Amino acid sequence: MKEGPIIASVAALLGDPARANILTALMDGRALTVSELAEAAGVTLQTTSGHLSKLEAANLLSAEKQGRHRYYRLSGPDVAEVLEALMGLAQRTGATRVRTGPKDMALRSARTCYDHLAGERGVALLRGAQRQGLLEDGQDLALTDKGHAFFTAFGIDVAALEKGRRPVCRACLDWSERRNHLGGSLGAAVLSRMIEKQWVRREAGRVLTFTCEGADGFDATFGAEAR
Amino acid sequence: MKEGPIIASVAALLGDPARANILTALMDGRALTVSELAEAAGVTLQTTSGHLSKLEAANLLSAEKQGRHRYYRLSGPDVAEVLEALMGLAQRTGATRVRTGPKDMALRSARTCYDHLAGERGVALLRGAQRQGLLEDGQDLALTDKGHAFFTAFGIDVAALEKGRRPVCRACLDWSERRNHLGGSLGAAVLSRMIEKQWVRREAGRVLTFTCEGADGFDATFGAEAR
DNA sequence: TTCATACTTCGATCATAGCCGAAGCATCGG
């Protein structure tokens, strides 16, 4: 960020992939914690903290402390509008994602998002479940009777989940795929069941790797898609 | 530009000072040559050429060849709109210019803009002249009777300038100061007279350095401002 | 108090890309 017209410094802030992820994650106006944003950005907590400081210093974000959490939100609707405008321009000009970081590739395939499955596998899971009529998405995502039976058979105590305060099904926007994946207590339960079944194991960071049997089982259960 | 949401790559393009200068220079919709844009951006021709290639590849600019010139223009009004939106946001959030490149410092102080004086000195020249009633700016910038006499006394054949096709006075937006400086044939004449008087000499590139006497003479003639 | 969580700061590493000098094309004028 050297000398230049006033737009350069702002645009440079939006131009970093990690920061862009942070900002798009906040576009709905909600406030998120640093950890959540780190998750969304795909970088560590320290890095995220640094980015957030810059964005706050530039008045693009405003922060609010609550207990030991720090909530960040967009500093105003105009920020979201500019992001929208940029998205439109990017679309029209055919901007495409370029190059992939070495570490990101594993992350894109499968990773944890809080406590549930995200990445290509996460998106496939939700799509498969919807295609099989296990979930229906009206206003919110909801479990069908068929789905109730299905996940119970999968080894999940669905009835217990439904008693909890946490929503059972949540559609969660996947930052690498830009499509929804399955969150909520059901999403969390599915992931821990998959780990129990040794379909998948946690690696360093948030990376998840599927075993051979796991990949087969996953495809058989949630439908391998021809794509 | 690694992996990331689509806005990141576009924003990164806008985030470089040189490119931002190029884009803002094109915001009025006109088409400019590579050399003119290099001037506006404050970097060399080669560097500009590289930037323009990137901007064209990203479909933000479109190029047109005409003889040995290459004219670049914004690829559409939506680009200008996004730039406008960014300017608005930058304004609201109080973006301020940060840090200065090593070479840019000399450029900011005084440099040539085509054939006239630009940078801090250029802006000071125009302001001084206006304050002393040498120029008046209605619709266009115009020389007053007092100014006519003044610049003639300064050693410029003002009458000859007025016969030429080129406008005598032109307000030219200074990219580093973002205020107007004096262009036109009068601006060119003032600079060459100042070189004749050995107030200033050309360095490599577009840098101009004032001699000690030159700086004193300049301040005495056009008014050292307390700032 | 002690431990755990949430976050920040520091320090070092490393890749990116902006920049320029030099040399190479292309076009125009003579």
Added chain:
DNA sequence: CCGATGCTTCGGCTATGATCGAAGTATGAA
């Protein structure tokens, strides 16, 4: 044909800043 002008390409230098590990600070819970 030559030289001049406008622009592009190449290669190397350098600075910036994104990133992460490790250590430090706040807050809450036990």
